[in-house]
Amino acid sequence: MDDDNHSAAWRHIAATGDATLATACRACLQDLDVDCLGVTLVVGDDLRILGHATDDRAERLEDAQLVAGEGPCTDAYVQRALVEEADLPSAFERWPAFVQTAVEQGMRSAMALPLLVGNLRVGALDLYRAAPGPFTARQKDRALAYARVLALLALDEHPHLLTDEPGPPRPGPQGYPPSVHVAAGILAEKHRLTPDDALARLRAHAFHHNQPLLQTVARVLTHHTLD
Incomplete structure (x- = not known):
């Protein structure tokens, strides 16, 4: 069958x-x-x-x-x-x-x-x-x-x-596009956050404003801010 x-x-x-x-x-x-x-x-x-x-x-x-x-x-x-x-x-x-x-x-x-x-x-x-x-x-x-x-x-x-080696299993979202990590790095440096906290802030902003994550990321990459 x-x-x-x-x-x-x-x-x-x-x-x-x-x-x-x-x-x-x-x-x-x-x-x-x-x-x-x-x-x-x-x-x-x-x-x-x-x-x-x-x-x-x-x-x-x-x-x-x-x-x-x-x-x-x-x-x-x-x-x-x-x-x-x-x-x-x-x-x-x-x-x-x-x-x-x-x-x-x-x-x-x-x-x-x-x-x-x-x-x-x-x-x-x-x-x-x-x-x-x-x-x-x-x-x-x-x-x-x-x-x-x-x-x-x-x-x-x-x-x-x-060609990419898999990492160990972990809970939560399995990976992000590179631009998301770059945006999180910008927020982490600007607000003295850990990378995980900066990533969480990106996700929370996207969810709160009901917009695609990559749209939120694009704003950070352009303006270096979520506001």
Whole structure:
């Protein structure tokens, strides 16, 4: 059955276009009948990049998990397992900041899967739906097949994912783009903060003002201040 799902995933991708990360995401979106999806890639547990988002809602949800350090993406990546929430509002205690953003974006259920190539973790696939309710067994099996394909396509488009050494597992958000660390360094020097405290201040400001983390970072890099 796994081979059947894997072959079916490849057929849907081929029917959609060339085998790229973006094309595979579109095929997955249509095949699994979800409203939007995002792929986040992680390098050595120290660098997180957006692999692909099918629309602005998915991009906002991926960023929300980076800002908050919580959500199905992080859990699936850390646990190396499928993570599902059939009714996101009921998961508020588990992921308070992420759930707030998800509800604002009109999403009521989510499923995340790690992107694995052997023992190598390269990121996570996040599937979002506007309707509440559990995903079917067919959707889960097919999503696992797409996750295998997406992991390979991610390595093809981002070969540096193979060359960075993974760090030890740790809680919270798994990595930030380099610009985030630069901005945190600016705040740390200006306000005599530790790097972790400066990073926390960046995240708190982005969450409080309901803006993408990289928008907050851009302001710090330009003006050397959050204000």
